Amino acid sequence: SLLISSSSHFLPPQGVRLSYGTAGFRADASLLSSTVYRMGILAALRSLKTQAVIGLMITASHNKISDNGVKIADPNGGMLSQHWEPFADALANAPSPQDLVQLINDFVKEGIPFNGVRPAEVILGRDTRPSGDALLKAAKEGIASIVGAIATDMGILTTPQLHWMVRARNMGMKASEEDYFEQLSSSFRCLMDLIPSEKSNRSGPNDKLVVDGANGVGGGNLEVLLKQLNGLSIEIRNYGEDGGVLNEGVGADFVQKEKVVPNGFDSKDVGIRCASLDGDADRLVYFSVTAESNGKIELVDGDKILSLFALFIREQLIILSEEEDAKNSRQAHLGVVQTAYANGASTNYLKQLGLEVNFTPTGVKYLHEKAAEFDIGIYFEANGHGTILFSEDFSGWLVAKTKELSSKSKGSELEKAALRLLAVNKLINQAVGDALSGLLLVEVILQHMGWSIHRWNELYHDLPSRQLKVKVADRTAVVTANAETVVVSPLGLQEAINAETAKHSQGRCFVRPSGTEDVVRVYAEASTQEAADSLANSVAKLVD
Ligand code: NG1
Ligand code: ZN
Numbered sequence: 001s002l003l004i005s006s007s008s009h010f011l012p013p014q015g016v017r018l019s020y021g022t023a024g025f026r027a028d029a030s031l032l033s034s035t036v037y038r039m040g041i042l043a044a045l046r047s048l049k050t051q052a053v054i055g056l057m058i059t060a061s062h063n064k065i066s067d068n069g070v071k072i073a074d075p076n077g078g079m080l081s082q083h084w085e086p087f088a089d090a091l092a093n094a095p096s097p098q099d100l101v102q103l104i105n106d107f108v109k110e111g112i113p114f115n116g117v118r119p120a121e122v123i124l125g126r127d128t129r130p131s132g133d134a135l136l137k138a139a140k141e142g143i144a145s146i147v148g149a150i151a152t153d154m155g156i157l158t159t160p161q162l163h164w165m166v167r168a169r170n171m172g173m174k175a176s177e178e179d180y181f182e183q184l185s186s187s188f189r190c191l192m193d194l195i196p197s198e199k200s201n202r203s204g205p206n207d208k209l210v211v212d213g214a215n216g217v218g219g220g221n222l223e224v225l226l227k228q229l230n231g232l233s234i235e236i237r238n239y240g241e242d243g244g245v246l247n248e249g250v251g252a253d254f255v256q257k258e259k260v261v262p263n264g265f266d267s268k269d270v271g272i273r274c275a276s277l278d279g280d281a282d283r284l285v286y287f288s289v290t291a292e293s294n295g296k297i298e299l300v301d302g303d304k305i306l307s308l309f310a311l312f313i314r315e316q317l318i319i320l321s322e323e324e325d326a327k328n329s330r331q332a333h334l335g336v337v338q339t340a341y342a343n344g345a346s347t348n349y350l351k352q353l354g355l356e357v358n359f360t361p362t363g364v365k366y367l368h369e370k371a372a373e374f375d376i377g378i379y380f381e382a383n384g385h386g387t388i389l390f391s392e393d394f395s396g397w398l399v400a401k402t403k404e405l406s407s408k409s410k411g412s413e414l415e416k417a418a419l420r421l422l423a424v425n426k427l428i429n430q431a432v433g434d435a436l437s438g439l440l441l442v443e444v445i446l447q448h449m450g451w452s453i454h455r456w457n458e459l460y461h462d463l464p465s466r467q468l469k470v471k472v473a474d475r476t477a478v479v480t481a482n483a484e485t486v487v488v489s490p491l492g493l494q495e496a497i498n499a500e501t502a503k504h505s506q507g508r509c510f511v512r513p514s515g516t517e518d519v520v521r522v523y524a525e526a527s528t529q530e531a532a533d534s535l536a537n538s539v540a541k542l543v544d
Contacts, residue, residue, distance in 0.1 A: 001101065002145050002147075003041075003097070003100070003101050003104070003145045004097045004098070004101055006037075006141055006142075006144070006145045007037065007038075007097040007100050007101070007145070008097045009037075009141070010033055010034040010037035010038070010138060010141070010142075011034055011096075011097075012034040012035070012092070012093065012094070012095065013031045013034070016031055017093055018031075018035055018089075018092045018093060019089050019092075020080075020085045020088040020089050020092070021515045021516050022362065022363035022364070022365070022515035022516060023061065023069065023071060023364075023515075023516055024039075024057075024069050024070050024071025024072065024080075025039070025069055025070050025071070025088075025092060026060050026063060026067060026068075026069035026516060027067065027068070027069070028066060028067055028068075029060075029066060029067060029068035029129065029131035029135070030131075032068055032069070032070065032131075032135060033134065033135060033138045034092075034138075035070060035092045036058065036070045036135045036136075036138045036139045036142070037138040037139065037141055037142040038091040038092055038094075038100070038142060039056060039070045039072060039088065039091075039092070039139065039142065040056065040122070040138065040139040040140060040141065040142020040143040040144075040145075040151075041091065041104065041142040041143070041145060041146060042072065042084070042087065042088055042091055042142075043055075043056045043072050043120075043122040043139075043142075043143060044120035044122055044142070044143045044145075044146035044149040045104070045107070045108070045112055045120070045146065046072065046074070046080070046084065047120035047121055047122055047149070048112050048113060048114065048117065048119075048120045048146070049111075049112050049113075050074070050075050051117060051118055052075035052170045053075065053121045053122070053123060053166055053169040053170055054072060054073065054074065054075065054120075054121070054122050054123075054166065055072065055073030055077070055122070055123050055124075055125070055162050055163060055165065055166035056070065056071075056072055056073070056122055056123070056124045056125075056139050056143075057070070057071050057072075057073065057124075057125050057126070057157075057159050057162045057163075057280075058070050058124070058125070058126035058127065058129075058132050058135050058136055058139065059071075059126065059127040059129070059132075059159050059279070059280040060127075060129065060279075061127075061159070061253075061278055061279055061280045061282065061283075062214070062247050062251055062252065062253035062254075062278040062279050062280075062283065063247065063279075064246075064247060064248070065129060065130075065245055065246040065247065065248070066131075067129075068129050068131045068132065068135060070135070070139070072084075072088070073162060073163045073166045073431070074166075075166070075167075075170045076167055076170065076431070077163040077164060077166045077167025077168075077170075077430070077431025077432065078163070078365065078368055078431060078432065079364060079365040079368070079432075082365065087103075087107060090103055091103060091104075114147070119148035119149060119150060120143070120146055120148065120149035120150065121149070121150045121152070122143050122149065122150070122151050122152070123151075123152045123153075123154055123162065123165055123166060123169070124136060124139055124140070124151060124152065124153050124154060124162075125154045125155065125156070125157035125159075125161065125162035125165075126155075126156060126157070127156065127157075127158075127159070127216060127217050127279060127280045128156055128216055128217050128240060128246060128279075129246065132156075136153065139151075140153065154177065156217055157177070157217065158217050158218055158221055158280055158281035158282065158434070158435070158436065159280040159281065159282045159432065160281065160282050160429050160431065160432050160433065160434030160435070160436070160437070161177065161180055161221070161434075163429070163431035163432045164180055164429050164431050164434070165177075165180065166431065167430070167431040168180075181224060181225055181228060182228070183426055183427075184225060184427060184436065184437055184440060185225060185228035185229050186426070187423045187424075187426035187427035188229060188423075188427055188440045188444060189229070189230070190419070190423040190426075191420060191423045191424070191427065191441075191444040191448075192230075192231050192444055192447070194416050194419055194420050194423070194448075195444070195447055195448050196448070207233065207273075208233040208234065208235055208272065208273075209232070209233070209234045209235070209272075209273050209274070209275060209443065210234075210235045210236075210237060210265070210269060210272055210273070210274045210275075211234055211235070211236045211237070211274070211275050211276075211277065211439070212237055212238045212250055212251065212255070212262045212264065212265065212274065212275065212276040212277065213236055213237065213238045213239050213240065213250075213277055214238060214240075214246065214247055214250050214251030214252065214254075214262075214276065214277050214278050214279045214281075215238050215239065215240035215244040215245060215246045215247065215248070215250055215251075215279070216240055216246050216247070216251070216277065216278070216279035216280060216281065217240075217279070217280060217281055218277035218278075218279075218280075218281030218435055218436065219236045219237075219238060219239040219240065219277070220239060220240075220241075221281065221436060222234070222236055222277075222436055222439070223236055225436060225440075229440075231447075232443060237264040237265070238250045238251075238262065238263065238264050244263065244264070246279050247278070247279045248263075249262060249263040250262040250263050250264065250276070251276055251277065251278045251279055252276040252277055252278040252283040252284060252285045252383065252384045252435070253278050253283065253383065254276075255276040255285055255287055255297070255299065256276075256285050256299060256301055256302075256382070256383050256384060257467070259296070259297060259299050260294075260295040260296060260297060261287075261289055261295045261297055262276060265289060266289070266295075267289065267291075267293065269289045270288075270289045270290065270291050271288060271289070271291075272288065272289070273286065273288060273446075273452070273453040274286065274287050274288060274289065274297075275287075275439055275442075276384075277435040277436075277439075278384070278435070281434070281435040281436060282385055282432060282433050282434060282435060283302075283383055283384035283385045283433065283435060284302075284305065284384045284433075284435035284438045284439055284442075285299065285300065285301050285302065285305075285383070285384040286299075286300035286304075286305070286442065286453060286456075287299050287300060288300075288453050288454070288457075298453075298454075298457055299462075300453060300456060300457050301343070301382050301383070301384060301462075302380040302381050302382045302383055302384040302385065302386055303338070303342050303343050303346035303380060303382050303462075304346065304456065304457065304459065305380060305384065305386065305438065305442060306336060306338070306346070306350075306378055306379070306380035306386060307346060307349060307350060307459050307460070308442060308445055308446075308456060308459070309378050309388060309441065309445070310334070310336055310350060310353065310355055310378055311353070311445075311449075311459075312420075312424075312445045312448065312449075313334060313376055313378070313388070313421070313424070314334060314353065314355070315417075316417040316418075316420050316421050317332050317334060317376075317417075317421075319413055319414060319416075319417035320332070320401075320414065320417050320418060320421075322414075323414055330394075330397055332375040332376060332394060333374050333375045333376075334355065334356070334374060334375065334376045334377075334378075335355075335356045335358060335370075335371065335373065335374035335376075335377050335378075336350055336355050336356065336357050336358070336377070336378045336379070337357075337358045337359070337360060337367045337370045337371045337377060337378070337379035337380075338357060338358070338359055338367075338379070338380065338381075339359065339360060339361065339362050339367065339381055339382075339483065339484070340359065340362075340483060340484050340485050340510050340512075340523065341362065341381065341382045341383075341467075341523060342380075342381075342382055343382060343462045343463055343465060343525070344463050344506070344508055344525055345460045345461055345462050345463045346460065346462075348460070349459060349460040358370050359483040359485070360483055361480075361483050361484050362381070362484060362512065362515065363515060364381075364385060364432065364433065367379040367380075367381065367386070368387075368389070368432070371388075371389045372389050372391070374389070374391065375390070375391050375393070375394035376388065376389070376390055376391075376394060376421075377389045377391075380433075384433075384435070385432075385433040386433045386438070387428055387429055387430060387432065387433045387434065387437075387438070388424065388428045388430070389430055390421075390425045390430065395425055398418060398421055398422050398425065399422065401418045402415070402418045402419055402422055405418055424441065427440060427441055428441060463506060463525045463526070463527065463532075464525065464526060464527070464528055464529040464531070464532040465523065465524065465525040465532050466522075466523075466524050466525075466529075466532045466533050466535070466536035467521065467522065467523050467536070468521070468522040468536050468537070468540050469514070469517070469519040469520070469521055469522075470519060470520045470521075470522060470540050470543045470544055471518070471519055472519070472520050472543065472544065475513035475514065475518060475519065475520050476513060477489070477490060478490070478493075478511060478512065478513045478520050478543070480510075480511075480512050480513075484510060484512040485510050486510075487510075487511060493511075493542060493543070496542050497509055497510070497511065497539055497542065500535060500538045500539055500542070501524075501535065503535075504526040504527070504531045504532075504534075504535050505526065505527045505531070506525070506526055506527040507524070507525070507526045507531070507535055508524070508525045508526075509522070509523065509524040509525070509535050509536070509539050510522075510523055511523075511539060511543055520543050522536050522539050522540045522543065523536070524536035524539060
């Protein structure tokens with residue numbers, strides 16, 4: 001058959017077992033062509049099964065340039081349904097073309113319609129990695145091996161753009177790259193127009209933002225977006241076209257983990273508001289260079305972006321809830337979602353605002369799923385990946401409300417609050433975390449509040465923390481519960497961690513197996529950096 005002959009060009013690497021982790025498959029790019037080919041097949045089957053457009057993205061995000069990866073976007077633009085992950089693993093690891101065909105036949109028999117249905121349609125994107133071009137061709141061949149399947153190559157994109165396009169296509173909306181830029185820029189302009197007038201003249205040439213593009217796809221795309229905007233002064237560095245290497249000494253992951261300036265930034269930037277994207281532009285952190293000479297920064301991480309977003313949304317909801325005509329008002333349920341990596345000071349701050357804070361295990365799919373339970377759900381990982389979700393029900397209410405207010409109380413504070421929420425609903429990428437839409441939202445909220453990056457950073461003070469990785473023989477031996485905060489196996493380990501933690505004031509510590517690397521991660525927090533370091537080190541010894 002077609003499958004047997006085409007799959008014989010893509011034999012899996014020997015002696016490597018790949019698994020569909022929290023971010024799809026990731027490995028050295030040279031190992032991936034068979035996996036990507038097979039994920040092309042899976043994407044086409046998923047499209048037939050759901051009768052919707054599916055996305056396939058080739059990226060290894062913040063990892064080194066020689067790595068690559070592949071992940072699938074489901075019809076709603078989110079991550080592939082967890083029910084299909086075992087099938088993805090089985091496909092990727094099937095040893096021969098015959099085994100592969102057998103697997104597919106068995107799977108299809110369980111209920112994938114082929115006849116009298118809309119053909120499979122997969123849209124593809126890739127980041128700037130040099131290995132991406134050949135891998136994209138492999139994905140297309142996989143898709144083409146399913147009869148009638150259509151593959152649409154969108155070229156080099158940010159990961160969130162591809163997810164956004166899948167979601168937009170399946171909602172029957174315009175879904176090209178131009179449409180993406182148009183939606184972000186028009187909703188951004190709308191939010192700028194709604195800034196209280198006493199604050200609207202704050203920005204000037206002295207208030208520029210400098211962005212580190214991680215030498216990836218984000219810098220160039222941000223530049224395209226900027227051409228459609230007014231009122232933002234942004235300088236972009238680390239485009240990736242001036243000899244800099246993707247993610248090497250640059251980018252959101254580097255800045256957040258190392259807490260030092262990325263390449264291309266130095267003491268001349270002291271005090272300026274700076275931001276870092278990661279290589280595929282789905283993470284965003286802010287920072288400012290301190291006057292100390294060693295490249296130290298003040299880091300404004302995902303937790304603080306979450307806090308800023310929560311404050312702004314809460315402010316609009318409070319205005320709306322003060323509406324006199326009580327019968328048309330609606331008490332919106334706002335929830336925030338974090339993981340155990342969120343700095344304890346951020347959690348305290350959010351709770352003290354009266355917000356409901358929820359915890360899930362690490363991995364965007366878990367955070368996203370939880371946030372979707374609210375009228376407005378905001379989720380962020382400390383590393384800068386996160387977004388805001390508006391429920392369908394609440395979005396509908398908001399559209400109706402703004403219509404009603406535009407005739408009843410045009411120009412009122414009430415109308416402005418509703419219009420702001422509606423604009424956030426359009427600006428923020430509701431498929432996945434998106435550094436570009438997140439950056440625009442941060443910028444407009446800072447202007448709305450009249451805040452500098454320092455004022456923002458003062459919302460609360462991070463507790464000192466330390467993250468370590470421990471190489472172990474078998475990381476799956478560590479099993480956790482309660483959103484990864486408690487070890488249930490091996491027996492006795494949690495008690496030992498508790499005993500170490502109790503030695504430190506404001507101590508908090510947890511360990512978990514990484515979903516993307518072959519390590520166990522240790523996280524510790526305490527009232528001083530020395531204490532956090534010492535707690536992390538002693539717990540790392542317990543794991544080893
Ligand atoms: P793992 O390797 O499971 O810790 C890392 C990040 C996650 C998430 C995924 C996917 C940390 C501690 N973990 O997961 O937050 O971003 O990669 O890229 O940052
Ligand atoms: Zn990324």
